[in-house]
Structures are given as structure tokens and as C-alpha cells.
Amino acid sequence: GIQxxxxxxxxxxxxxxxxxxxxxxxxxxxNLQWFHQNPWGQLINLFYIPSGTxxxxxxxxxxxxxxxxxxxxxxxxxxxxxGVYFCAVIRDTDKxxxxxxxxxxxxx
Amino acid sequence: DADVTQTPRNRITxxxxxxxxxxxxxxxxxxxxxxxxxxxxxLRLIYYSFDVKDINKGEISDGYSVSRQAQAKFSLSLESAIxxxxxxxxxxxxDDGTDTQYFGPGTRLTVL
Numbered sequence: 106g107i108q109x110x111x112x113x114x115x116x117x118x119x120x121x122x123x124x125x126x127x128x129x130x131x132x133x134x135x136n137l138q139w140f141h142q143n144p145w146g147q148l149i150n151l152f153y154i155p156s157g158t159x160x161x162x163x164x165x166x167x168x169x170x171x172x173x174x175x176x177x178x179x180x181x182x183x184x185x186x187x188g189v190y191f192c193a194v195i196r197d198t199d200k201x202x203x204x205x206x207x208x209x210x211x212x213x
Numbered sequence: 214d215a216d217v218t219q220t221p222r223n224r225i226t227x228x229x230x231x232x233x234x235x236x237x238x239x240x241x242x243x244x245x246x247x248x249x250x251x252x253x254x255x256l257r258l259i260y261y262s263f264d265v266k267d268i269n270k271g272e273i274s275d276g277y278s279v280s281r282q283a284q285a286k287f288s289l290s291l292e293s294a295i296x297x298x299x300x301x302x303x304x305x306x307x308d309d310g311t312d313t314q315y316f317g318p319g320t321r322l323t324v325l
Contacts, residue, residue: 146301146319148316205254
């Protein structure tokens with residue numbers, strides 16, 4: 106089946122820093138989503154981005170489908186950005202396949 | 214997402230007990246999903262449903278069953294709970310127009 110790898114697995118930042126999270130996938134996909142899981146366990150949709158670039162406030166994402174990767178950019182990080190960031194893909198079926206996540210900790 | 218609700222939010226039970234986790238949505242989506250998340254890992258799909266008459270097994274369906282009572286309701290049952298079913302369980306819906314999945318707040322289940 107399709108493999109989804111995220112890097113780095115852990116990231117520690119000081120408030121105000123910028124960061125880039127990467128998601129690599131092993132085959133072509135129909136759908137790619139980025140999620141943020143906050144420290145209370147809630148999963149929050151960030152982007153639906155099978156290709157191209159999208160921005161939402163301090164967050165933006167770019168997917169290069171032909172090269173099988175997606176990037177999530179966080180600018181001017183805040184402590185509330187802490188948590189785990191997942192990318193998830195769908196290929197031929199209806200099933201979202203999740204990566205193992207990037208754990209982000211932002212300190213004041 | 215407040216449009217997808219799960220009950221209970223937390224549950225502690227004993228080995229061998231039957232447990233039902235409930236999910237309701239007000240989004241009007243036909244497709245609904247149950248996932249589990251183990252510590253330090255991503256989510257894995259247990260069951261999914263395209264509508265009330267169409268239910269499909271996911272990658273880890275053994276030990277679980279589901280019921281789609283209505284478009285808005287999708288329940289997950291553990292017939293005889295075991296400790297390795299201790300996990301965080303998420304329900305989700307999918308918007309067919311945008312392909313986006315929306316997740317409930319999760320149910321933290323502990324099986325002793």
C-alpha cells in the first residue's frame with residue numbers, strides 16, 4: 106500500500122520562529138489533507154490540498170503532486186501551534202492513510 | 214468540529230465488557246468513518262460507511278462492529294473489549310464535494 110512519511114518527527118521552536126514540515130508519499134494520490142492535533146487530542150482540519158498552494162493566516166501549504174510531497178509552513182509560531190501535525194492521503198479508495206506525524210513544541 | 218459529536222468522551226471499562234461508542238453529525242454527509250489512534254501513531258481506519266445500507270471494513274476491523282442507524286448516526290461497538298483496544302477513537306464524515314474529512318472530538322477508551 107501507499108506509504109506516507111513525515112519529517113521531522115519532532116520539532117522544538119521558540120515563539121516567533123518559522124518552520125517547514127514535510128510529507129512524502131510513495132504513489133500518486135487523489136486527496137491530501139493536513140491536520141493539527143492539539144494537546145487535548147482534537148483533530149483540526151488545516152488544508153485540503155491535493156495540489157498547488159493554499160494559505161490561511163500564518164499557515165500555508167504546498168503540494169507538488171508530480172514529485173509526491175507536500176510542505177506545511179508555519180510562520181511566526183505561537184505556543185498555541187503546539188501539538189502534532191499529520192498529513193493524510195487518499196489514493197484509489199475512500200480511506201485516508203495517515204503519516205506518523207510531526208510533534209511540534211513551541212516555547213515562549 | 215462541533216458538527217460531529219461523539220459520546221462518551223471518556224470511558225473506562227473492563228475486559229470482556231460490551232461497549233458502544235456513538236457518533237452524530239449535522240453536516241448532512243453520507244460518508245462516515247471510525248478510526249482509532251494509538252499513542253505516538255497516526256490514525257487507522259476501522260470501518261466506513263457510504264450510506265445507511267453500505268458499510269465496509271477498514272484495515273483493523275477485527276473485534277469491532279458498526280451500525281449506521283441513520284444518515285446522521287454511526288455507532289461503533291466492541292463486542293468483548295480487550296486491553297489492546299485501549300486507544301483514542303475518532304469518528305469522521307466526508308464532504309463529497311470537497312473530499313474533506315471532518316473529525317469529531319474523539320473518545321478516549323481504556324480497557325482494564
